[in-house]
Amino acid sequence: MNALVPEFLPGSLVAARGREWIVLPESDAQTLRLRPLGGGDRDETLVYLPLERQPVQSATFPWPTVAQARNHSASQMLLDALQLKLRSGAGPFRSFGNIAVEPRAYQLVPLLMALKLPTVRLLIADDVGIGKTIEGALIAREMLDRGEVQRLTVLCxxxxxxxxxxxLTERFHIAAVVVRSNTADRLERDLPPGASLFDAHPFTVVSLDYIKSERRREAFQRFCPEFVIVDEAHTCTQAGQGRQQRYQLLKGLAADAERHLVLLTATPHSGDEEAFFNLLGLLNPDFTQLKDLPAGQRSDLREALSRHFVQRRRPDIAEWQDTSMFPERKSAEITYRLTGAWGQLFNDVLAYARELVERSEGQGLREQRMNWWAALALLRCISSSPAAAVNALRTRLQSAQVGSDNSEATSLEEFEAQASDRVLDGTEDALSTDDIEPGAQTEDSQRLQALMASAAALAGQQNDPKLAKLQEHLTLLLKDGFQPVVFCRYIATAHYLAAALQEKFKSATVKAVTGELTPDEREAAVEQLGDSDVRILVATDCLSEGINLQNLFTAVVHYDLSWNPTRHEQREGRVDRFGQKAREVRSTMLYGEDNPVDGAVLQVILRKAESIRKELGVLVPMPDDEGKLTQALMNAVLLRKGSPLNAQSQLDLFGEPAKQIDLAWQSAKEKAKQNRSIFAQRRLKPEDVLPEWRKSSAVLGGEAEVERFVSRATSQLGAPLQPVKQHFKLLTEHLPEVVQERLAAEGLSGSLRIDFHQPAAQGATFIHRTHPLVAVLADTLLEQALDAGPSNDDGGATVARAGAAFVSAVPLKTTVVLLRIRQQLTVAHGQNSRLLMCEEAVAVAAAGAEPFTELSPEQTQQLLGADAARNMPAALRDRQIQSSLDALPDWRDQLETIAKARAQALLADHRRVREAAEGRGSYQVSASLPVDVMGLYVLLPDAGAVTAMGA
Known part of the structure; x- marks a missing residue:
C-alpha cells in the first residue's frame, strides 16, 4: 500500500463536496475511500484527489448545540443507533460487527483455538447440530476482517x-459463487486468457466432486485461496477411487505450510483407523505417528494435537449453561404386524427372493450376483411399501457382464456399486442418497406378474398395517402440537405416503420431497410448507443431510429403518439441532415385529449402536467392512426357513453373520474407548472464553439492544410495531417517505413480519444488528441527530444530541458525554502491513466535580435509559446544557486520555486472542484525536432539584 497522507489516515475526518466524511481503509495518497459522517455502508464513495475541483481538507466533528436538545427519552436512541451501526467495532474480535448471527459462547472455542495458531489448521468434529458451519465460517470472517487473508473457498x-x-451470504456477509460442473463454464467465460476464476472471485463454494479430478485438481492447487474450509471432511480420506481423489486434493492443499485449513465433520473416525489418521495428517503430518507410537511416547504429540482438534458432544455443552439451545429428544418405538393379505404377500415375496438365490447356486458369478441383489432389493422394497415393491418387481435389473477384458470386468464392478448404493445405505463416509427403487426383475414370469398385482392391490390403509400404524401415530403427534418429518428409503414410498396422509389429514399440508428434485427445488418445497400451521413432510434420505429443518419441524418418524445407525442420527439431527425453538422433539422408529428384515436390522445393528452410544456417550460408526457384514446378515435372512421370526432372538437365529457383527461392534467400541483416551482434549473452558464473548457483546450490542432500538425507532418515526403471536408486524407505509425509499432499495416494503430472536418465528424475518432495516433506521436517526435544526418539544421523533432532565438515578448533578472513538489498527505480517479502522461508542460520566470515568453498558442504560422524573422548563434545560458545552474545552484532555486508554485496551485484546500472530507480525493501535463528542446530557437529581438549580 502506498504511503498515506498523514492527515488522511483511516479514521480521520475530511471535508469534501460540501459535507464531512470519515476516511476508511483502502485509501492511499491519491484515492480516498470515504463514508459520510452520518451515513451507512451503502453511501461509501471513492474520491480521486487529482480530479477534485475543491481540495479535500481536514475537518473536525461538530460538538452538540443547545438547538439539538430533545426530551430525555431520545437520549439513549443516539447511543443505540451508533452502537448498532458499527461494523469495524473495537473489542477482541474484528468480525462481530459483520455477522448476522449471535454466536453462542461455546461456538467461540474453535475461533479462539484458531487464533492461537500461526497458520490455522483445525479439525472441528462437534456433534450433529451443534453448529459446525457457524464455527467454521466465523473463523473465516475473523481472518478476513483482521486482514490476514483476502480469499476463501469452501470445499463440500x-x-x-x-x-x-x-x-456465507446471509449470516456472514460473504458473497460467494458456487463452482461446479454447471456453473464453472459460465464463470470462466468472461475471464481474460490465463486468469483463474479463483482470483476473479475471491469467495467460492466448490463441489468436491467437480474439483477432485486430476486435471482440475492441479490447476486448483495453483490458484487455491489461502483459507480453505472442508465440509464433511471424513469423505476425503484415502479409501475408494472417488475418495482417493478427494484425499489427494486435500493433501496437495495442505502441503502449502502457509495455507489455513479448517476441516469439519461430525464423524471424524468412521471406523477406519487408516482414514482417521490420514485426516489428522492433513493438520500436521507428524500426527499420523500417533497410530503406531506406544502409549508412553504419545504425550507430546497428543498435547500438540489438542491445539488443532476440537470435538464436543451434547453433554460437553452443558458446562456452558447453554443447553437451552438444544431441545430434549424423546425416542420411542412402535410396531405393526404382517397380518392378512399383507402378511401373505410378504411371505410370497420372501419365498420368491429365496428361490432366486437358490436357483443361481452353481451358476456363473454374473447370475449369482444378479439374483442375489434382485432378492435383496425385493426384501428392502417390500419392507418399505407396496409402491416400492411394485417398482422393484417391474423394473428389470441392469445386466452385469463378466468377461476376460478389462472393460467388461469393470461393468460388473459398476453393477455391484450401483446395486449396493440403491439397496444398502452406503458406508460411513459415503452414505447413499440414491432413493430410486432398485430393479429386481430378472425374468418374465406369471409368478412375477402375480406378485406385482398383489402388491398393487394392497396399497392403502385398510390393507397396509404399516401405513395404518403410521397414521395412528401421526394423529397423536399432531394432537400434541408436533410438526413431523417422515423419513423413508425410496421415492415410490414417499409419494405413496404423501397421497395417503393428505387423504387422512385433510386440514394439514403434506408434501413429498425426494431426489427427483434439485437441491433448490427441495429447499423451496420445504419452505412452502412453512405457510401452513399444520404440516407433514415426507422425505427420502436426500434430506437427511444438508437442509436444516429445525425452523419448521419438531418430530422425526423413521418409517423405513436405515441399515446404518449414522443415517438415523443424521435424520434426527435435521430437527434436533442448534436453533430449534421447541423444548422437546420426538423421534420414533416404526418396524414390523414379525418382519425378519426389520428384526435383523433392529436387533443386530440399531439397538447395538444405541447401547454403545449410551455407554460411551458417542455414536460409534457401524463396523461394516464396506457392507460385507450387512450383506452376510441379509443373506442369513434370505436363506433361513421355518417359523416366524422374533426380533428379540436374531443373534441366535442368524448364527455366524450376527455373531460376526457383534464381534465387530465390540472391537469398534474398544477402539472408540482407546481413541477417546488418546485424544482426550485439553479443551478451552467457559472461563477462558466467556470474558471475550461478553466484551464483544458489550461493544456491539446483541438481540436485546436491536429489539429495543427498532421498537423505539419505528415508534418515533410513526410506525410502531404490532405484536403478532410470537413476532411483530411493521407497516412500512406509515414510515417517512425517505425511510420507505431506503427500505425499498433494500427490497423491504409493505407489511414486514419480523422477529428479534433466533430462530425467527414461522413466516418472520430475523432482525439482527446487520440487517438492512436496522442500518436504515440507524442512518436516518443519526442524520437527524447531526442536523443542527431547532428543538422539537412535541414529544415526536428525532434523536437527542443534547439534553437535561430531572432523574431519580443520580445523587449529584451528573454529566454524561457520549463519545465515538475511532482507532487506527496496524496489522503487520512479514513484509506486508494493513491499516484497519476500529470504531466504538463509549459513554463517560462525571458526578459533581469528579473527573470523567468510563461507564459500563449497565451504567449507561441506568443513566440514559432512566425516565425523567418530571418536566424541566426549557430555559433551565438550555442553561444547564450551555454550561456543560462551555466546559467541554476544559474536559478535552480527560476525554482524550480515555480514548488513549481504550486504544491500549484494544491492543491488549488483539494481542491476547491472536497470540500466535506475534511470531509472524505485530499490532499497533493509536486513537484518532480529537474524539467525536456525539452527545452531552446533564442529569439532575430529582430530590435535589432546587439545590442543583442554585448551583
Whole structure:
C-alpha cells in the first residue's frame, strides 16, 4: 500500500463536496475511500484527489448545540443507533460487527483455538447440530476482517453447495459463487486468457466432486485461496477411487505450510483407523505417528494435537449453561404386524427372493450376483411399501457382464456399486442418497406378474398395517402440537405416503420431497410448507443431510429403518439441532415385529449402536467392512426357513453373520474407548472464553439492544410495531417517505413480519444488528441527530444530541458525554502491513466535580435509559446544557486520555486472542484525536432539584 497522507489516515475526518466524511481503509495518497459522517455502508464513495475541483481538507466533528436538545427519552436512541451501526467495532474480535448471527459462547472455542495458531489448521468434529458451519465460517470472517487473508473457498459435497453459499451470504456477509460442473463454464467465460476464476472471485463454494479430478485438481492447487474450509471432511480420506481423489486434493492443499485449513465433520473416525489418521495428517503430518507410537511416547504429540482438534458432544455443552439451545429428544418405538393379505404377500415375496438365490447356486458369478441383489432389493422394497415393491418387481435389473477384458470386468464392478448404493445405505463416509427403487426383475414370469398385482392391490390403509400404524401415530403427534418429518428409503414410498396422509389429514399440508428434485427445488418445497400451521413432510434420505429443518419441524418418524445407525442420527439431527425453538422433539422408529428384515436390522445393528452410544456417550460408526457384514446378515435372512421370526432372538437365529457383527461392534467400541483416551482434549473452558464473548457483546450490542432500538425507532418515526403471536408486524407505509425509499432499495416494503430472536418465528424475518432495516433506521436517526435544526418539544421523533432532565438515578448533578472513538489498527505480517479502522461508542460520566470515568453498558442504560422524573422548563434545560458545552474545552484532555486508554485496551485484546500472530507480525493501535463528542446530557437529581438549580 502506498504511503498515506498523514492527515488522511483511516479514521480521520475530511471535508469534501460540501459535507464531512470519515476516511476508511483502502485509501492511499491519491484515492480516498470515504463514508459520510452520518451515513451507512451503502453511501461509501471513492474520491480521486487529482480530479477534485475543491481540495479535500481536514475537518473536525461538530460538538452538540443547545438547538439539538430533545426530551430525555431520545437520549439513549443516539447511543443505540451508533452502537448498532458499527461494523469495524473495537473489542477482541474484528468480525462481530459483520455477522448476522449471535454466536453462542461455546461456538467461540474453535475461533479462539484458531487464533492461537500461526497458520490455522483445525479439525472441528462437534456433534450433529451443534453448529459446525457457524464455527467454521466465523473463523473465516475473523481472518478476513483482521486482514490476514483476502480469499476463501469452501470445499463440500455437491448437494451442500447452495446451503453454504446461503449461510456465507446471509449470516456472514460473504458473497460467494458456487463452482461446479454447471456453473464453472459460465464463470470462466468472461475471464481474460490465463486468469483463474479463483482470483476473479475471491469467495467460492466448490463441489468436491467437480474439483477432485486430476486435471482440475492441479490447476486448483495453483490458484487455491489461502483459507480453505472442508465440509464433511471424513469423505476425503484415502479409501475408494472417488475418495482417493478427494484425499489427494486435500493433501496437495495442505502441503502449502502457509495455507489455513479448517476441516469439519461430525464423524471424524468412521471406523477406519487408516482414514482417521490420514485426516489428522492433513493438520500436521507428524500426527499420523500417533497410530503406531506406544502409549508412553504419545504425550507430546497428543498435547500438540489438542491445539488443532476440537470435538464436543451434547453433554460437553452443558458446562456452558447453554443447553437451552438444544431441545430434549424423546425416542420411542412402535410396531405393526404382517397380518392378512399383507402378511401373505410378504411371505410370497420372501419365498420368491429365496428361490432366486437358490436357483443361481452353481451358476456363473454374473447370475449369482444378479439374483442375489434382485432378492435383496425385493426384501428392502417390500419392507418399505407396496409402491416400492411394485417398482422393484417391474423394473428389470441392469445386466452385469463378466468377461476376460478389462472393460467388461469393470461393468460388473459398476453393477455391484450401483446395486449396493440403491439397496444398502452406503458406508460411513459415503452414505447413499440414491432413493430410486432398485430393479429386481430378472425374468418374465406369471409368478412375477402375480406378485406385482398383489402388491398393487394392497396399497392403502385398510390393507397396509404399516401405513395404518403410521397414521395412528401421526394423529397423536399432531394432537400434541408436533410438526413431523417422515423419513423413508425410496421415492415410490414417499409419494405413496404423501397421497395417503393428505387423504387422512385433510386440514394439514403434506408434501413429498425426494431426489427427483434439485437441491433448490427441495429447499423451496420445504419452505412452502412453512405457510401452513399444520404440516407433514415426507422425505427420502436426500434430506437427511444438508437442509436444516429445525425452523419448521419438531418430530422425526423413521418409517423405513436405515441399515446404518449414522443415517438415523443424521435424520434426527435435521430437527434436533442448534436453533430449534421447541423444548422437546420426538423421534420414533416404526418396524414390523414379525418382519425378519426389520428384526435383523433392529436387533443386530440399531439397538447395538444405541447401547454403545449410551455407554460411551458417542455414536460409534457401524463396523461394516464396506457392507460385507450387512450383506452376510441379509443373506442369513434370505436363506433361513421355518417359523416366524422374533426380533428379540436374531443373534441366535442368524448364527455366524450376527455373531460376526457383534464381534465387530465390540472391537469398534474398544477402539472408540482407546481413541477417546488418546485424544482426550485439553479443551478451552467457559472461563477462558466467556470474558471475550461478553466484551464483544458489550461493544456491539446483541438481540436485546436491536429489539429495543427498532421498537423505539419505528415508534418515533410513526410506525410502531404490532405484536403478532410470537413476532411483530411493521407497516412500512406509515414510515417517512425517505425511510420507505431506503427500505425499498433494500427490497423491504409493505407489511414486514419480523422477529428479534433466533430462530425467527414461522413466516418472520430475523432482525439482527446487520440487517438492512436496522442500518436504515440507524442512518436516518443519526442524520437527524447531526442536523443542527431547532428543538422539537412535541414529544415526536428525532434523536437527542443534547439534553437535561430531572432523574431519580443520580445523587449529584451528573454529566454524561457520549463519545465515538475511532482507532487506527496496524496489522503487520512479514513484509506486508494493513491499516484497519476500529470504531466504538463509549459513554463517560462525571458526578459533581469528579473527573470523567468510563461507564459500563449497565451504567449507561441506568443513566440514559432512566425516565425523567418530571418536566424541566426549557430555559433551565438550555442553561444547564450551555454550561456543560462551555466546559467541554476544559474536559478535552480527560476525554482524550480515555480514548488513549481504550486504544491500549484494544491492543491488549488483539494481542491476547491472536497470540500466535506475534511470531509472524505485530499490532499497533493509536486513537484518532480529537474524539467525536456525539452527545452531552446533564442529569439532575430529582430530590435535589432546587439545590442543583442554585448551583
Amino acid at each position: 459435497p455437491p448437494h451442500l453447495c447452495e446451503q453454504w453459499q446461503r449461510e
